[in-house]
Amino acid sequence: MHSWEVFIVEDDIRIAEINRKFVEKVPGFSVCGIALNEDEAKEQIAILKPDLVLLDIFFPDMNGLDFLRWIRSEFRGIEVIMVTAATEVDTLKHALSDGVFDYIVKPVIFQRFKDTLLNFHEYKKSILQLSADKEINQNLIDSILKREKAEIEPSYLPKGIDPITLEKVISMLTQYKKGYTAEVLGERIGTSRTTARRYLEYLVSEQKATADISYGGVGRPERIYKYGNG
Template sequence: MHSWEVFIVEDDIRIAEINRRFVEKIEGFSVCGVALTEEEAKEQIAILQPDLVLLDIYFPDMNGLDLLRWMRSEFRGVEVIMVTAATEVNTLKHALDDGIFDYIVKPVIFQRFKDALLHFSEYKKSIHQLSADKEVNQNVIDSIIKREKSEVIPQSLPKGIDPITLDKVLTMLSNHKKGFTADDLGQLIGASRTTARRYLEYLVSEQKVRADITYGGVGRPERIYQYGV
């Protein structure tokens, strides 16, 4: 089996180690290096030329978006997944404009991380299979460039609903068919129960999520939110 080489650019050595362990839990991927600074990142990327870079945005000595632009100008074949705490809409737009493959918000949920890397692997294999063909049809093109997102986030959202957090909530719900209470979801995304419930109730109003009443161990009713209606 082909092993995709992953390079991690992260200034927090503890998070870098978590990302390394996540990568090595996924079959077909290995970590070829880790950089904590801009100088280390540029030097090692130039030497190693990995298949995929996991890139943070906030660094003491640089902005990850600047490194992304440098990679795009020097090594266009290297794919990039942002792994960051940055949730500003403009940051996301700049990253998308510069051709990132995916954008994962910290704290990282392993299943979301795994889905991103497996999607990357499928995409690269599809491209490789086309190397002997001179032409493609529309169906082949659509199958290659289609993203496996469960939903498209609307452009206009009500106050208090952040698009990146909303996408994270949708991803978690779609990957866990049994659903969550607002308490459970809040703990998983690092938010309060009130915040989690706000996002869940918004999705219920948009008919993307349903809320069912169940009874806990002491007989009190709870709302269980599940993907789909």
């Protein structure tokens, strides 16, 4: 597998280290540097010219979307994955329109993170093939353009249901087949129990999840939510 160099731009060193460990758990990827602010990031990216940048949005000295535009203007060959707590639809739309490769919401789920890096590998492999081929065909074009980066339109979701948070809830449910209570799921995704329950009940109403009663260890009835319609 080709070796891809990843640069991390994150002002929280603890999160930067978590991201570094995640990157280095995926074969074919390594971290070439970490920057905690804009000056460090610009200086090191100009020198290292990484293949991929993991970029947060909220910084004391800059906005990650502005930094994304700077990368796009100065280094067209560098791809960017936003890794952020920002869940506003407008923020996602701006990131997509400025050419972000993917958008991952904190707290990061490793499997989701790994899938993105592997998708990046396949995409770059297809691009490299263009350099070797004298002609292209439709299959090659389709393999390059198959990444779905369409803007998420919120109109199909009811008020109070954010598409990015909904994706995170679904991801958690699909990874743990035994299901979650609203309280536990809220802790895992960084929301209140009430917010988690709202998303879970929405999935139940759409017949994308089921809710069963469990009495647990203290005899108190709890709703256990599982992905799928049973």
